Amino acid sequence: MSDSLIKLEGVTKVFLTDEVETHALSGIHLDIKQGEYVSIAGPSGCGKSTLLSILGLLDSPTDGSYILNGRPVQGLSLPERARIRNREIGFIFQSFNLIGDLTVYENVELPLTYRGMPAAERKAAVTEALEKVGMGHRAKHLPSQLSGGQQQRVAVARALAGKPAVLLADEPTGNLDSKNGDSVMQLLADLHKQGATIVMVTHDARFARHADRTIHIFDGRVVQEQVESDPTR
Amino acid sequence: MLPDLRFAFRQLAKAPGFTVVALLALSLGIAACTTVFTFYNALLVRPLPFLQDEASLVRIGSSTQQGTDSFFELSMPDFRDLRAQNTTLTDLLTTWNRTFILTGGDQPQRLLGAWITATGFDTLGVKPILGRNFVPADAAPGAPLVTLIAHHVWRQHFGGREDIVGQTVTLNGVPTEIVGVMPRGFRFPEVNDAWQPFPDDQETKPELRGAHHLPAWGRLKPGVTLEQAQAELATLGTRLAAAYPTTNAGLTFRVFNIRDDATRHFAVQMQLMLGAVIFVLLIACGNVANLLLARAATRAREIALRSALGATRGRLIRQFLVESLLLGAAGGALGLVISFWGIDAVIALITPDETPFWMQFDLDWRTFLFTAGATLAASVLFGLAPALQLSRPDLAVELKEGGRGGTASARASRLRSSLVIAQIALALVLLVGAGLTLRSFLALAATPTGIEPENVLTFRVGLPPSQFKDRSEVRAFFDRVERELAALPGVSASGFISYLPLTENNNISAFYLEGETPPASTQEAHDTHNRSVTPGALAALRIPLLKGRMFDANDHAKSPHVALVDVAFAEKFLGGVDRAVGRRFTFSVGDKEPKWNTIVGVVGNVIQLPGARRAQHQVWFPWTQSDENFVSAVLRVPGDPAAYAQNVRDAVLAARADIPIYYIEPMAKIAYRSIWRPRFFGQLFVGFAGIALFLAAIGIYGVMAYNVSQRTQEIGVRMALGAQPGTVVAMVLRQGLRLVGFGLGAGLVASWFAASLLAGSLYGISPHDPPTFAFVPLLLAAVALLACWLPSRRAVRVDPMVALRTE
Known part of the structure; x- marks a missing residue:
């Protein structure tokens, strides 16, 4: 394993609603190396999605520090956060979050257009990503014309296309049947083998075992870290 | 930009209901603006046709020294004195309308003619397209009679013959040589067909100094301002008053820019009308903004996703603006097409058969520029609110499985409500304006004329x-x-x-x-x-x-x-x-x-x-x-x-x-025409206020319908718990009427001040006419009530079971 890609120190997240303070995360310390496959597990409401949101710069910690790829990112401006999301992070969501009015190709292309990448480079990157997830033949389809598993593959391609430093997957199989779920997990495992750093939130122990390491969260705290003996199972 | 545009197209195509309603509102607003601007442009903006250097052309008349708003024409002795003694004007010209009877054809023809001082067209900077202008020798006593004809006379009566110049025709029984043909459309000062030089020996009697019937124009010398010319003419007025006290004591001379004079009867009304249609456009923008806000709520996740994928706020705003610009461009184009009919409809309301030659109501580049500008401004206006609203999504919430998924935020709700309040207020201002002009017109139309015009035929004849x-x-x-x-x-x-x-x-x-x-x-x-x-x-x-x-x-x-x-x-x-x-x-x-x-x-x-x-x-x-x-x-x-x-x-x-006869018209038509201007502006005002009312009603309906759809589950719960339909209707109406109440309150205050702008053009009523201020808000409230009631009916048809299942 190489150097630290993600480093959280003392990260806390407090939500204020109607004068009630809810501590979603309390003093999280986390260190994820380049090329590592980490799963975050825990019961519903434990704070794992909040943690993933902070990792993905979708949300900011109330306290603590976050260093991504050697750079502190907790106090960045909104445009700068958007730029880092675009270049360093690839998202895979439980509900796929494809844009229904865009074709498969355009969905995968979207983050690259925000990057200002020239059209020819975009085309090459999109084609490569779609081929990697086995969806090259469906480039002109709309998401509504695909099965759930296919949609999630497209979402993975979108996450991959920009060659991000890390893939963040939030319950990537949550909306899939077991066959499609297995297929997507296999895809992630293959990507990991090819060197991708993956952080995945799941509450399914079966899928958590695909990761090198599983971090268990309970009530906003890391309560256990478990290293899998054979992550390829 | 291209992907944004492509996506915007798909968005519009995907929601035809939204697109049609938004385009309807926008195109009505743009069409109203373009239609009125066409007239505003013709009267107040575009250069007067044919006349060189309009800014230095002035109109000169007499006035009493006390009455700043009195203005009447010059007498020939005064004209000659001003022409000879002033130092600020290059030259003065005057015209005197004459009837020219053209004989020699199958039937005698009456032409609208005028004498014009021989150098008049040179002063205006207009040259004939054929032949020559008059020269001073043409006006000398005993000079051969010469005539310039208008282009349409040349075409209609002389077949557009190239050899017309030098031909002799008979006007008023006297042979006259046609020395030139004026440019197509030129009929100075208003609708003349032919001109002859003003004879030097006419109107020369000293006792005619009190006969004020000659309109006069002049051109400022280079570097001379209107104020300097006015000051000099006032001095000359004082000199003439001392020299000719019987006719000139208490008189002075006044000078105006030629356009200010030509448009003094309707400049204010045109400005008010342009203001009115801008209000209509603002109301339409309010509607589209509200529709976009409602639709934006359903796109919250898409926007959050784009943001998560790296779109900056500016990038998101750009995408929204591309969408609104596309919608605006379509609305603008449609509005432009509708305005073609609008312009024809407005021209049909102009009762005089002929309008002065300088009023040209065709669309020129200024109108297109205005329409493009109005479209762009409207697009930014209605697009910006939803863009700003949505470009800061709560990413963690929106992207979560089972996130809000289309529920409006409190901030968006407040914005939508504010827009409706503004729409009602704007519509009320317009409706009050329309009510005042209508009441004023009715008072005018009810004025006893002292004659019974029905069953009376009139015509004009003379020797x-x-x-x-x-x-x-x-x-x-x-x-x-x-x-x-x-x-x-x-x-x-x-x-x-x-x-x-x-x-x-x-x-x-x-x-x-x-x-x-x-x-x-x-x-x-x-x-x-x-x-x-x-x-x-x-x-x-x-x-x-x-x-x-x-x-x-x-x-x-x-x-x-x-x-x-x-x-x-x-x-x-x-x-x-x-x-x-x-x-x-x-x-x-x-x-x-x-x-x-x-x-x-x-x-x-x-x-x-x-x-x-x-x-x-x-x-x-x-x-x-x-x-x-x-x-x-x-x-x-x-x-x-x-x-x-x-x-x-x-x-x-x-x-x-x-001897021909002309102006063969029923007296009733003349009576009808006598109040054409207040009727014209009244009809326009009422028309635009009607559009405003319609758009405001759609706006209220849209917001209330959306609110009801947002509260489906809540209403279902209430009904499951035993709420009566009447209670639900009252609940929805209360919510709507609160907005209406705020809108009416703001609108009444604005109307009170805005009505003062109409004071100068109202007849027989006060700008704060109590019946108007009482009835118009009631009318708007009634329409608003209806617009709230329709969605409330839908609310009581909510099936509690279905509503609860939507959770």
């Missing part, structure tokens, strides 16, 4: 004085025509009148009564409208004799001069109707031997023009004691007056085959 110098020949002609008209079957009364009432033609003269100290100047004398008339014309118009006697055969040119006065005259100057007959007055102000007119009777009041600001009392002289060469004939006929057009034409041709 040009240059051709008919012998009065007995003139009298014989009119006597014959009068007999021919009276003999027409069904004609119950007929006669002549020097100028028809309810037109802008008038004759106002200074006078004093016998027994009063003779005034030293015309400014110190009384003044009154005056007309000459035959008894048959008074009968045909049903102007009643209330006291004394009517003119009769004993009132002829050589008998003592007599007059009839109207009730207003008798009451103002004579102490009442009963004290009028037998009194004498004279127009010979300043004469040592005045010519007295004895009042022989009192007739009913006849107004000059509805809503005229000056007093409208008048005196009538027997036509037999006047020296008019042109008259308006009036005939009371059974049925449709227009059906008598050929009969009257034949009757005049029977008297003389070379």
Whole structure:
């Protein structure tokens, strides 16, 4: 394993609603190396999605520090956060979050257009990503014309296309049947083998075992870290 | 940009209901703006056609020294003095409208003609397309008579022959050489067909210094300002007043920019109208913004996702603006197309058959630029609110499985409500404006005119004085025509009148009564409208004799001069109707031997023009004691007056085959036209206010319908718990009426101040007219109530089971 890609120190997240303070995360310390496959597990409401949101710069910690790829990112401006999301992070969501009015190709292309990448480079990157997830033949389809598993593959391609430093997957199989779920997990495992750093939130122990390491969260705290003996199972 | 545009297209295509409603609102707003701007542009913006360097062209007239808003024409002696003595103007020109009767064809043709001072067109900077302009020698006594003709006359009467220049035609029985053809569309000063040089030996008598009937123009010398010219003319006015106190004491001269003068009757109304349609466009923008906000709520996740994938706020705003610009461009294009009809419809409301040559209502680049600008501004306006609203999504919440998924935020709700309040307020301002102009017009239309215009046919006929110098020949002609008209079957009364009432033609003269100290100047004398008339014309118009006697055969040119006065005259100057007959007055102000007119009777009041600001009392002289060469004939006929057009034409041709008649019109049409301007602006205002009301109603309906759809589950729970339909309806209505109440409150305050802008153009009502301010908010409230009630009906049809399952 190489150097630290993600480093959280003392990260806390407090939500204020109607004068009630809810501590979603309390003093999280986390260190994820380049090329590592980490799963975050825990019961519903434990704070794992909040943690993933902070990792993905979708949300900011109330306290603590976050260093991504050697750079502190907790106090960045909104445009700068958007730029880092675009270049360093690839998202895979439980509900796929494809844009229904865009074709498969355009969905995968979207983050690259925000990057200002020239059209020819975009085309090459999109084609490569779609081929990697086995969806090259469906480039002109709309998401509504695909099965759930296919949609999630497209979402993975979108996450991959920009060659991000890390893939963040939030319950990537949550909306899939077991066959499609297995297929997507296999895809992630293959990507990991090819060197991708993956952080995945799941509450399914079966899928958590695909990761090198599983971090268990309970009530906003890391309560256990478990290293899998054979992550390829 | 291209992917954004492509996506925007798909968004519009995907939601045809949204697109149609948004396009309808936008295109109505843009069409209203483009239509009004076309007229605003023609009147107040685009350069006056043909005239060189419009900014230095000025209009010159007389004015009383006290009355800053009085403005009347120059007399020829004053014109000549100003022309000779001023140092700030390169030259002055004047025109005098003349009738030119063109003979030599199948039928005599009457042309609208004018004398124009020989260098006039040079001063205006207009050259003929064929031939030459007049030169000073053309106006010299004894010079051969020459004529310039308008382009359409050249085409219609002379077949557009290239060799027309140098040809001799007969105008008013006198051969004249056509020396040139003016450019197509040029009909200075308004709608003339032909021009002749103003003869140097005309209007030269010193006693004509008090006859103010010549419009004058001039051009400022380079570097001279309007103020400098005004100051010099005021000095000259003082000099002339000292030299000619009888006619000029108390008078001064005023100078205006040529456009300011030409547009003074409608500049303010056009500005108000443009303001009104901008309000309409703002209301339309409110509608589209609200629709976009409602739709944006359903796109919250998409926006969050784009943001998660790295779209910056600016990038998201750009995408929203591309979408709104696309919508705006489509609405603008559609609005432009609709405005073609709008312009035609507005032109159809302009009652005069001919408008001055300089009013050109075609679309020019300024109109297109305005439409493009309005479209762009509207697009940014309605697109910006949703863009700003949505470009800061709560990513962690929106992207979460089961995130809000289309529920409006409180901030968006407040924004939507604020937009509706603003729409209602704007619509109320427009409706109050429309209500005031409508009430003002109705008051004007209800003004008693003093005549009964129905079943009366009128036309104009005359013998040009240059051709008919012998009065007995003139009298014989009119006597014959009068007999021919009276003999027409069904004609119950007929006669002549020097100028028809309810037109802008008038004759106002200074006078004093016998027994009063003779005034030293015309400014110190009384003044009154005056007309000459035959008894048959008074009968045909049903102007009643209330006291004394009517003119009769004993009132002829050589008998003592007599007059009839109207009730207003008798009451103002004579102490009442009963004290009028037998009194004498004279127009010979300043004469040592005045010519007295004895009042022989009192007739009913006849107004000059509805809503005229000056007093409208008048005196009538027997036509037999006047020296008019042109008259308006009036005939009371059974049925449709227009059906008598050929009969009257034949009757005049029977008297003389070379004399045409013209302006053959029912008197009712003239009465209708007399209030065309307030009717025109009233109709426009009501039309635009109607559109505003419609758009505001759609806006309220849209917001309430959306609120109901957002509260489906809540309503379901309430109904599951036993809420009565009436309770649910009341709940929805309460929510809507709160918005309406705020909107009406804000609108009433704004209307109160905005109404003052109309003060100058209202007749018979106050700008804060209580009935208008009471009724209009009620009307808007009723429409708003309906717009709230419809969605509330949908709320009570919510099936609790279905509603609860949507959770």
